[in-house]
Amino acid sequence: MSSWTKAVEVVETCIRTGISEFVVCAGARNAALIEALARAEKAGHVRLWRHFEERSAGFFALGRMMETGLPCAVVTTSGTAVAELLPAVVEASYQARPLVALTADRPAAFRGTGAPQSIDQTGIFGGHAFAGSPEGWDGKGPLHWNVEFEEEFVPGDEDFTGGASGNFEPAKDRLDVxxxxxxxxxxxxxxxxxxxxxxxxxxxxxxxxxxxxxxxxxxxxxxxxxxxxxxxxxxxxxxxxxxxxxxxxxxxxxxxxxxxxxxxxxxxxxxxxxxxxxxxxxxxxxxxxxxxxxxxxxxxxxxxxxxxxxxxxYFQGASRSAAVIDELLEAYPDSEPGLLRTLSHYVSTGSSLFLGNSMPIREWNLFSQRDRPIRSVRANRGVNGIDGQVSTWLGWTAELGDAWAVVGDLTALYDLAGPFVLDQIVGEGRVLVVINNGGGKIFERLPRLASMSPRAADCMTNPQTADLAGWAQLWGMDHLRITTVDDFDRFEPRDKMLLLEIIPDAGQTKAFWGKWDQHPPQ
The missing domain is CATH 3.40.50.1220 (TPP-binding domain)
Structure with a gap:
């Protein structure tokens, strides 16, 4: 079977299964697939997003599924491009989301030869994904469909105008309560x-x-x-x-x-x-x-x-605990918790909120305002990792204005390629908040760190001095740095994405947590 015929069959099968969104990461090996998908998009059956980096693309697809509840496929070329999808596939597995890894492969004869861009792609995701075509897939977790292609292909005249798109229907759980x-x-x-x-x-x-x-x-x-x-x-x-x-x-x-x-x-x-x-x-x-x-x-x-x-x-101590929190936030307004409390009032005016893992999500649960409901809130809690957070947010809110995300500095640095998609999504009112406290400060809250050597502590906390203004410039984002609560007066919604860099006062943050530890739970 020719590569073009095979690509057409793959796309038709996806359409019948109800797979209608694709994030394409182009290469020579998947060129036939991309041409077939482009034609299917023109016929109105699918929607394409493009990315150059597979790891970010996988998490962008994860975000799309958060929004639609439907499968989203990532289309890769062969070799290590496939391996880059592992973090997103693992996260999707633990979130029980139907991420599809549609990976182009060289013919089987190349496996184990050391030929360029040839690895053993079969079963690469192990138990984290169903391996095979969509026909045998239950839709309750990721799918890995690995398809062998010759590099050269001659496109036919298929235009995908005939037939109808299928509905995605995952298998239902049998409840025993x-x-x-x-x-x-x-x-x-x-x-x-x-x-x-x-x-x-x-x-x-x-x-x-x-x-x-x-x-x-x-x-x-x-x-x-x-x-x-x-x-x-x-x-x-x-x-x-x-x-x-x-x-x-x-x-x-x-x-x-x-x-x-x-x-x-x-x-x-x-x-x-x-x-x-x-x-x-x-x-x-x-x-x-x-x-x-x-x-x-x-x-x-x-x-x-x-x-x-x-x-x-427990309710007897709840109001006293809330009062203690309010007193400490008022006493240390430029601390990390204090700035987050002020930030939360601004976020509550937006359409949605994505929370990065580690300190941001824990501090938000503890210290953000409680008067205005924020009903549309997401996070990647499947594996509790920091990988792909920015990309997941961009995928989830691709079609939403006034979308907010709050992540830590190392989390942002871990996903520097994520904003590549900004020219494909809604940018109006979009705000990415990075709490830049100079490294992985969450580890400083661990008792075991006190017993570790200075060198080991450095390895744990990864102190950094990156200039995030340069990251904003790279992707055409506006940039605003916040160091005190009064700096929020300079905030205003933008027509394009704003990188809001929050740099807490280290002394106030240390004093806040010191007082916090002195107040026993009520």
Whole structure:
């Protein structure tokens, strides 16, 4: 079969399967595929995005799936271009998203020969992706379709005007909620707390009403879209409060929470834990229960619930914890938490928010404003890594104005190629916030760092002095540097993307955390 005929068959199969968005990373080996896709786009069956760097392209595709809920394919040439997709495929696997790696390969005879751009691409993603064509794929995680092509091809006259696009329909989970229902009704005197991680938009209303009915304490991450809406049930300093006085039961809804208490549960076997999540993974190495499925479907299957209330009296300390937070933020306005609190008021006027992992997401959950709801919030919480954050945000919000993202400095440096797509997406009102504190300061909060040598501490924190204004200039972004709370007066929405670089006062930040550690949880 000629390369052109094969490329046409591949594109037709994708269209029938409901794969309609493609991020193309061009090379000689996938040229036939790109020509076929370009014709399919002209016929109105697919949409193409272009990128030159496969790792960023994979995360951009991940962001597109966050927005559409439908598959997005990344089209690569052969060789190490395929290997660059591994981080995004792994993240998509743990998020249970239908990322498609459509990889062009040299004929099988070249494998193991050392010929240019020839590696063994078959099964390269291991258990993180279904390997094969879309016909046998359940759509509940990534797909790797590896297709062998000769480099030369002669295009035919196919124009893809005939036929109709198919609908993507992933296999549905079979729900069994009997054990969870019993667990929710038993032993409530031990105390029940609901921890809510990232939710899909369609899951939020059901979760909101479920928590309001239970009337138990809640730790709602910003990525749940319910952090502000459920503040009457929330624990502002929940991580430390639960660590000091653990409840008997934890119900997790959605993605794995970012807070430290979730990790503390590994060493708290007396705390009974159940998770309800789309990927069916418990998020803990210890024994716990899990139900796989869309969170709203699972909660509806549980039926009517009775109020369980606050058996451990956590609510008594919640208002005092909130007051302590407000006092410290007022006392240290130019600290990292203080500047983030001010920033959060500006972000609340936007259409959406993407939070990078590590410090930004944890500090946002703790210190951002709670008066204005921010319902459209995303993060990459599948593996909790910092890879591809900027690209994921750009993919998720490609068609949205007034989109915000907040990431750390090392996270930004890890995705320098991401803004390549800026000329293909909506730029109006777009703001990328980089908290530039000079390296991986999250590690300075780890007790073990104090016992490490200065050289080892440097290796852990990766101090850096990069000039982010140069990055902004590279991709045609506007740039504004914030060093004090008063600098926010210079902020104004732009017609193109703004890089908002926040440089906290190191002395105030250190003093803030020192006072924070002196205040025990309420």
């Amino acid at each position: 009997a054990a969870l229902a019993r667990w929710l009704r038993e032993g409530l005197y031990r105390g029940l707390v609901v921890m809510i991680g990232g939710l899909e938009p369609e899951e939020r209303e059901e979760v909101f009403h479920f928590c309001r009915t239970l009337e138990v304490p809640v730790m709602a991450e910003a990525t749940s879209g319910l952090r502000e809406a459920l503040q009457m049930l929330s624990l502002p300093d929940g991580d430390r409060q639960l660590r000091a006085n653990p409840p008997g039961k934890i119900l997790r809804l959605g993605e794995v929470p970012s807070g430290r208490f979730w990790r503390d549960l590994e060493n708290l076997p007396d705390v009974s834990v159940w998770s309800v999540c789309r990927n069916g993974l418990p998020g803990l190495a210890r024994e716990s229960g899990v139900v796989r499925g869309a969170v709203d479907r699972v909660l509806r299957a549980l039926g009517e619930m009775e109020p369980a209330e606050d058996a451990m009296d």
